[in-house]
Amino acid sequence: MTPSKPHLVWDWNGTLLDDLSLVVACTNAVFTREGGPTVTAEEHRVRFRRPIADYYAEVLGRAVDDEAFGRLDRIFHDAYRLGLTSCELAHDAVDAMAAWPGSQSLLSMWFHDELVPAIQTYGLTGRFARVDGLRASVGGDRKAESLVRHLAELGVDGRSVVLIGDSLDDADAARAVGGRAVLYAGGFTDRACLIASGHPVADTLTEAVTLATTLVEPAQ
DSSP states (O other): OOOOSOEEEEOTBTTTEEOHHHHHHHHHHHHHHTTOOOOOHHHHHHHOOSSHHHHHHHHHTSOOOHHHHHHHHHHHHHHHHHHGGGOEEOTTHHHHHHHOOSEEEEEEEEEHHHHHHHHHHTTOTTSOSOEEEEOSSSOOSOSHHHHHHHHHHHTOOGGGEEEEESSHHHHHHHHHTTOEEEEETTSSSOHHHHHHTTSOEESSHHHHHHHHHHHOOOOO
């Protein structure tokens, strides 16, 4: 596979979808159910990471094994589904998608069978060359392997990819396939943490797209 025209991969939660407040509320539902502390949005943005089980273990002060995480993940998603109708797209999401000159796709670690109808609900049907979500019953893991599969299905070389997401895990996934990342500071991760990673950081999605266009040039 040879490098081709630049391709943009979008993250969903915390990037195109403005769901930080809901995610923090659902995370606190998990923590309080377990007798743990609650976190503010800023605390969440500083401490959140994948695997999410590691984040939960840090806040709860005890190990979270696979069985325990499966139970906590169900608590989180039960609460998330109830609150999802209150979430909107990021204010400039549509403009940002329209500003990208090449192909684009969507890769989320949210459940695939819920992601696809959500794309339709938010009026985004037809905007993406491919949409992939999590096809397992429990989430929380890193994104890199999912990105490898996503690009293979698209027939896109990772060296031609820019990923726009809101977490260090997004950047790690892009790096793993030989691509680049622009990190969005309006999502789940503290801006200072993103800057410290050395990757380009944008405060808006339109700015993120502008940066993305400078990172991967078409093959000559």
